[in-house]
Amino acid sequence: MATMTQQWQASMPANIALIKYMGKRPGQHAINASLSYTLEQYLTTVTLTLANATSFRQPNTWPKPAQKRFISHLNYLKSTFSISEHFTIDSSNNFPSDCGLASSASSFAALTQCFFNFMASHDRQSHSTTPESIAYHSSKGSGSSGRSFFKPWGVWEADTFRSANLPYDNLxxxxxxxxxxxxxxxxxxxxxxxxxxxxxxxxxxxxxxxxxxxxxxxxxxxxxxxxxxxxxxxxxxxxxxxxxxxxxxxxxxxxxxxxxxxxxxxxxxxxxxxxxxxxxxxxxxxxxxxxxxxxxxxxxxxxxxxxx
Structure with missing residues (x-):
């Protein structure tokens, strides 16, 4: 008998920092506060499909080191939350690669949010599911990805992320x-x-x-x-x-x-x-x-x- 494919999906936006972070301490701790504007029109979509082994199925535009880093972050999430299942990862952007938009921010945010969607569907919610908490875990893969959980303005200070209640919300x-x-x-x-x-x-x-x-x-x-x-x-x-x-x-x-x-x-x-x-x-x-x-x-x- 055929079994139904189990999939989870999430889309997250890129962001552009106006106050940059450049230089960081171990553990993705930024050396200074940064402020970014969320670019909601530029999205990465990640799909996780339950599989027998973890693999990456994104078209061959990603170099091997980037794919390895992506899988490493998924393994960090699995280890942190004691998840034993394996997944096939599909990732795609609605904007060109290497165009100057930091796809690592949107892609790691999408992967992390997708993983939390999986946990929610399996009632594994003994952990915090606030945007601040999910952003923290996302930042372990890409620091700037934590800001993509907030709009229109996101703030990263040390290892915490939050929204900034500021005007100019439709630039x-x-x-x-x-x-x-x-x-x-x-x-x-x-x-x-x-x-x-x-x-x-x-x-x-x-x-x-x-x-x-x-x-x-x-x-x-x-x-x-x-x-x-x-x-x-x-x-x-x-x-x-x-x-x-x-x-x-x-x-x-x-x-x-x-x-x-x-x-x-x-x-x-x-x-x-x-x-x-x-x-x-x-x-x-x-x-x-x-x-x-x-x-x-x-x-x-x-x-x-x-x-x-």
Whole structure:
């Protein structure tokens, strides 16, 4: 007799940090507070199917080390909650890989939420199922994934995650794609290499100060100051890369060209975007209204591969 396939599924969004974390202590403890905006339109969907052995069935766009890390996180969850079942993992994004969106955040959040859905269906709920608790467990696979459980703003401090009750809850996000190739220096490697920078020692203090300033300026709806702080923050993070020993950079010629064009908007356009970058060459823009983005798309299209 045929048996019914048992499956559980979850979809979780990406997020973009305006206050970054770069450098971490063992156990995924961030050295500073970070603040992110959740990008609800960019989703990773994970399906867990009960199986005889744990395996990964995502199309071959994921390198083997990434697949191993994903399975390792599932094994962490199984061990933590004394689960003996095995699963086949399917994972897919509704956005391109290596486009500058941190798919590790959405994918590990989706895997963790999917695992908790499985436990709920089997009445194994002697543990906390609050978003804060699930986010904590998700962060053991990818620190930034913990922020994806909160919207529109997520906060990560030490090993805790929470929502931030802030305005600007419907920002329009555009991604300026300079390149869609895998990074030569992974984010995980960057976390280690920045420790050799002469700017690293006081990095946490600078980031925490900006965190406090930014949350205050967002609360006050002071858009000009929000934009200025976000600009200074990502420049500070990239300065760590440029001053590491040996130095490295994610900036490409077209990254610099686009940033030069965008920098004028900080002074000359009151409706201009928040500008930020992660550890990569692509640029993220957040606008108060979608209509405000049109002049920028026209201005930037010639110096990038695509605008998403």
């Amino acid at each position: 329009n996000h555009r991604l300026i794609m300079i390149d869609n190739q895998p990074k030569r220096v992974s984010s995980s490697e960057a976390h280690q290499r920045v420790r050799t920078s002469s700017h690293y020692q006081k990095r946490a203090a600078r980031a925490n100060e900006r965190f406090n300033e930014l949350t205050q300026e967002i609360s006050n709806k002071n858009w000009d100051n929000v934009r200025a702080i976000a600009w200074d923050e990502f420049q500070d993070m990239h300065a760590l890369f440029h001053t590491s020993q040996p130095p490295f950079s994610y900036f490409q010629p077209h990254t610099i060209q686009c940033l030069d064009l965008l920098k004028d908007s900080l002074i000359n356009d009151k409706n201009g975007p928040v500008i930020t970058m992660d550890a990569g060459c692509n640029i993220h823009l957040l606008f108060k209204k979608a209509s405000h983005s049109e002049p920028y798309l026209d201005m930037l299209h010639h110096c990038c591969k695509d605008i998403i």
